[in-house]
Amino acid sequence: MNYQPGNRPSRRRAPWIIGAVLTAMAITFASVMIISSGGSLSNDGEPDAAEDAMGVVNGAVAISGTALPTVPQAGADPALGRAFPSLQGTNLFNGSPLTIGADGRPKIVIFVAHWCPHCQAEVPVITQWMAEHGKPHDVDLYAVSTAVAPERGNFPPASWLQREKWPIPTMADTTDGNAFKAAGLTGFPSFVVLDAAGNVLSRPSGELSTRQFELLLAQARS
């Protein structure tokens, strides 16, 4: 017999379908909670190896000097020629003191955020370049890990950079991103190119190609 809407079965199945969906949701929720509670048992006691490997997340940064003006959306950068403030903070990887300041050598300071996809793309580019060319002998490279937000993924930043074999000394910025603010930056990744006197030569931002990175090195040397 062909099914017709007029002779639909007397037993309505809608309540069963809704009940089955609600049951499936409840089972899914219960399963996730059971798995989560089982996984967290090991965290009730002493810090485990994963917590030890987290490294420094944020650190205190002492800033000497005047903060740079904010990078304009268009037009000339008002920070060009101005002195970059000295940053005294903590090494992201081992907690040792790290200073980024005028010491008679040109520098490039790279600001990265662990959750930013463009930073995640840029880090391997620079890592690869350094693996091929080695550490520049006449330009110092530093990085600052800033804008830490565990909920945004790829956390903690030290694990990410170690996983990428990041070869550049990296400072942990404060929770409020004071080093980032002192540099007057607005996005990630950002690069601050400094001459030997510690004055700003340029502040480009965004993903750079290998060629563009080499141009920044040349600019720092000039």
Place this chain on the structure above:
Amino acid sequence: MHGAEAAQTATVRSVAHVDVTSISLFFALLAVLGGAAAVAVLAISFVASNAVVRLRHDVADAALPLALLVAATCTVGSLYYSEVMHYTPCKLCWFQRIFMYPLVVLLGIAVARKDRSVRRDVLPLSLIGGAISIYHYQLQRFPQQRTSMCTIDAPCTAKEVEQFGFVTIPMMALVGFALISALMFCLHGAARTAASATPIDEPETS
């Protein structure tokens, strides 16, 4: 910061991190199941065999409360991320909210009134919302197309949540919109079958 205070902060952060991971896993599993359900519902909405037509009518009978459940779950999920976990919604997230939140009210009223004609109001919202979700999701996958840098506030390219390597918040929203749309298509298909079998115009109530 004192040592004890730092330890307390770290503990709170750790607990919150576990919680959001568990909740995100729950929503991600729902998204996977919901995606499969959306494909199945869409399939039975357009296949004409007798067995499928019967199943279509069974699902159509439950379509309004199920769609309400999906919209309510998506709404609760988005509010959890923004109000409990304090994630800042980006511009595209807000656009998707604009199309999802009204569905709870629309479908709630329709369930109370047993008004199947609400599909005509729901479908435009769910389809447009789904299109925005697709755009947002591909922007997360290929972030270079809009800009080559992130801003500090709430970039649309950032992935606050990623489970199984592919389920992000826009993907969850996309599944929600797709499942609601599929249920509305199922209602439409059942109504057309009923109309073709019953020459008399019947009010579209279940």
